[in-house]
Amino acid sequence: MNCLWRILFAAFVFADTTIKGEPNDRPIIGILTQEIDYKLNEQYPDQYHSYIAASYVKFVEGAGARPVPIWIDGTDSYYETILSKVNGVLWPGGSTYFNQSKGYADAGAVIYRIAKNINARGEYFPIFTICLGFELLTYVAANCVEHRTTCSSHNQPLPLEFTHDFRESNLFGNAPQDVIKILSEENVTANYHRYCVTMQDLNNVNLTDEFHVLSLNHDKNDLEFISTIEHKQFPFYGLQFHPEKNLYEWVTGKNIPHGSNATIVSQYFANFFVNEARKNSHEFRTKEEEKQSLIYNYPITYTALQNSSFEQCYMFKKNDRNGLVIENEV
Ligand SMILES: *[C@@H]1O[C@H](CO)[C@@H](O)[C@H](O)[C@H]1NC(C)=O
Ligand SMILES: *[C@@H]1O[C@H](CO)[C@@H](O)[C@H](O)[C@H]1NC(C)=O
Ligand SMILES: *[C@@H]1O[C@H](CO)[C@@H](O)[C@H](O)[C@H]1NC(C)=O
Ligand SMILES: *[C@@H]1O[C@H](CO)[C@@H](O)[C@H](O)[C@H]1NC(C)=O
Ligand SMILES: *[C@@H]1O[C@H](CO)[C@@H](O)[C@H](O)[C@H]1NC(C)=O
Numbered sequence: 473m474n475c476l477w478r479i480l481f482a483a484f485v486f487a488d489t490t491i492k493g494e495p496n497d498r499p500i501i502g503i504l505t506q507e508i509d510y511k512l513n514e515q516y517p518d519q520y521h522s523y524i525a526a527s528y529v530k531f532v533e534g535a536g537a538r539p540v541p542i543w544i545d546g547t548d549s550y551y552e553t554i555l556s557k558v559n560g561v562l563w564p565g566g567s568t569y570f571n572q573s574k575g576y577a578d579a580g581a582v583i584y585r586i587a588k589n590i591n592a593r594g595e596y597f598p599i600f601t602i603c604l605g606f607e608l609l610t611y612v613a614a615n616c617v618e619h620r621t622t623c624s625s626h627n628q629p630l631p632l633e634f635t636h637d638f639r640e641s642n643l644f645g646n647a648p649q650d651v652i653k654i655l656s657e658e659n660v661t662a663n664y665h666r667y668c669v670t671m672q673d674l675n676n677v678n679l680t681d682e683f684h685v686l687s688l689n690h691d692k693n694d695l696e697f698i699s700t701i702e703h704k705q706f707p708f709y710g711l712q713f714h715p716e717k718n719l720y721e722w723v724t725g726k727n728i729p730h731g732s733n734a735t736i737v738s739q740y741f742a743n744f745f746v747n748e749a750r751k752n753s754h755e756f757r758t759k760e761e762e763k764q765s766l767i768y769n770y771p772i773t774y775t776a777l778q779n780s781s782f783e784q785c786y787m788f789k790k791n792d793r794n795g796l797v798i799e800n801e802v
Contacts, residue, residue, distance in 0.1 A: 495750040499537040500762070502558035503528055504583065504605075505544050505788060506566045506576045512785065515778040519789070526772055526784035527720035528564040528602070534719065535742035537749060539767045541786070542583070543793045545574040551582045555590065555597070557756045557765070560749030565603025565664070565714060570611055570618065577608060577616070584612040584708075591706045598707040598748035603665055606701070606710035610669050613703075614677035623668035625691040627727040629659035630713070632687040632699055641686050641702050643709055643744065651740045660734040661699065661713035663689070664726070668697030668712070707748050715741040723781040 505522040512523060522544055532539045542554055542561065555561070561583055570577035583599070590597040601609045607620055632655045638644050644652065654660060668691060674680050686700040689712070701710040714721075715738035717728045756762035767786060775785045 493753065495747075496559060496753050497536075497750065499559040499746055499749040500557070500754075500756075500766075501532045501537045501539050501746070501749055502542040502554055502561045503532065503539050503767070504542045504561065504563050504576065504579055506564065507544065507568045507572060508787065509567060512775065512780060512782075512787065515775070515780060516773075516787065520787040521790040521792075523785050523787040524564060524767070525566075525716075525721075525782040526786060527716040527782065528562060529767055529786065530720045531716040531742050532562060532746065534739070535746035537746045540765045541767055541770070541788065542579070543788075544576055544579045546579060546582075546793075548582055548586075551579070551586055555583065555586050555754075557754055557761075559752055559754050560598040560600065560745065561587065562745070563599065563601040563605030563608055564716075565605055567604065570608065570616070576604075577611065580605075580608045581612045581616055584609075587708070588706060595754075596707060596748070596751040597754075598709070598745065598751075600745040600748070601708070601710045602716065603712060603714055606712050607665075607667055607669060609701070609708060609710045610674065610677070610679060610683070613679055613682060617677050619669070619673040619677045620667035621670050621673055621695070621697070622666060623691040623695050623697055624693055625663040625665050625668065625689075625697070627725075628663040628692060629727050629729045630661050630663055630689050630699075631655065631657055631659055632661060633689055634687045635685055637684075638686040638700075641684055642707060642748070643686060643700065643702050647740060647744075651737050654733045654737050658729075658733055660718070660729045660731075660737050661689075661711075661715075662717045662728050663691075663699075663713045664717075665712060668695060669701075670695070670697050674698065709745070711741065720783060721781070722783055723776065726781065 508520045529539050568576045684702045689699040699712045718734040718738040770786050772784050776783045
């Protein structure tokens, strides 16, 4: 099985096409919502239940895909259904607790299990995770055993410290040399995290054989942490830093790199992810259902006007989820 997978994988890298047929040129990405942020809730008191920072939406759009929100607090059959219709899933960063019931982490655990099954039956279905999403990836892979270390990496732009075999990966295997040069030499990756996953943490939950660590970094106290990771068997990727901020967040005083090289490498990650999502042909049953599910059904708010560190956000009320068509669930 593992061997067969490796053969299929090699075919991918060289042909860069779907297992069956042509690339899907109308990819749709499911973006996992998150419990409303503490600060957003202060700025818009008790109005909203969940949100997606618009930078993640634009990240996906800017690489040629359309986003659909995936609600937290769904049933297993809701997640089964929505994953059968989208071409990949993005887990954004943020600041929620993993132990909050019916929240981001619970949804992530179910999505992870379903996405593994989809891939195991021969389809190619990516999950791309950023910052807290990256932490969630190893958390759910570890069967929800908390293993993060507290660390200090706020407003810290860093070059990646690549591991010796980082090129033997999906994420960087075909990356242009200038992208690798910029990533390894310039302070372009935007770090904002108070938890880290260290090599020791990964080892503590027995995940070193399951994941390939592609780069490391050091926080402000010189603590070494994992900054990019890829699952060895499935197209699941984690970045501890925020490529979407380089392109789409403009709050000042937080050291977000906005130079031309930072933009090039951030766009690389967006393009990479959306290209992965082009490798399956999941779709909504009807164009009407697709229209009713896209994020464009929901208003966007200019949150930076209220001094949010997010330029714009999609904020959802608890009953917004009722708009999502999910009949014929099994
Ligand atoms: C969740 O985790 C946070 C941070 O570790 C802790 O402060 C809080 O008490 C926990 N909540 C529950 C319900 O366990
Ligand atoms: C951008 O990256 C290229 C390739 O590494 C490098 O030659 C160039 O000097 C960089 N530009 C800036 C403005 O840092
Ligand atoms: C990156 O940032 C560090 C810490 O601020 C600084 O010492 C280093 O010179 C910077 N590197 C580059 C290439 O700008
Ligand atoms: C990791 O493996 C060890 C030894 O087999 C076991 O005792 C431990 O419970 C495992 N930890 C997790 C989080 O699975
Ligand atoms: C935003 O910050 C500015 C500068 O600190 C302050 O003057 C203004 O009142 C703040 N606006 C809101 C809505 O909090």
